[in-house]
Amino acid sequence: MNATLLEINHVTKSFKDGEHNLTVLNKVSLKVERGNLIAIVGPSGSGKTTLLSIAGLLQSVDEGEIWINKKQISQNNEIEKSRIRLNEIGFIFQQSNLIPYLTVEEQLKLVLKLAKKPWEQHKLYVAELLESMGILHKKFHFPHQLSGGQKQRVAIARSLINNPSIILADEPTASLDSSRSFEIMSLLANEIKKNQKAGIVVTHDETILPLCDQIYYMKDGRIDHLAGKQESDKAETKSIFLT
């Protein structure tokens, strides 16, 4: 059985930069299998965020294809794209982007409401999710009452609440110290494994790479497979962080 949940096929994307065309993604292809978390590393400006936003249907491609759950996504159907974004994709960003005047529980309630899912039927799942993120005791707290790590735990819970099959995280640990980063990414990696989701994390944080099944390196809009989970790959992975 083909277990690919997300497939990016020969995607090209350019932006107009004055008179020039800036090619930000150059025939990029990538597959993420069920139960896998992959990392994308690489210098600033190499196209990582653009790639994630294309995978998350926030931007359209110039050329190439996006397949989600074995279905090719039409780039022009905005209604379908927003339905897939809401139900099939969970996003996590560097900043938690929590709504300041909602409690932890209400942040999740709002997402359920947008997806037209009744609160009563999902209340228990919300509690379970907050529990598994270690923040159930914070459910009546507001964002300003939480630490940076706790806010990211809420952001992760929020990204999972609609049970999406794909999780896209753009530098989710960039504002955390490295011991917190590992702890929090472990929670996400566990959810991805346990519930057979597919995840991509863009990161500069080498401490979280051991949690990832595959590592890709992006430079100048091109992507290379760098390492899998084998021991022999690790030296090579290390070397890119030292350059």
Ligand SMILES: Nc1ncnc2c1ncn2[C@@H]1O[C@H](COP(=O)(O)OP(=O)(O)O)[C@@H](O)[C@H]1O
């Ligand atoms: N909407 C846009 N318009 C013009 N240029 C953009 C736009 N988005 C990104 N870029 C450019 O594309 C390149 C890649 O950006 P980005 O995907 O954010 O890289 P990364 O996340 O790897 O730092 C950069 O040169 C950036 O300035």
Ligand SMILES: [Mg+2]
């Ligand atoms: Mg970026």
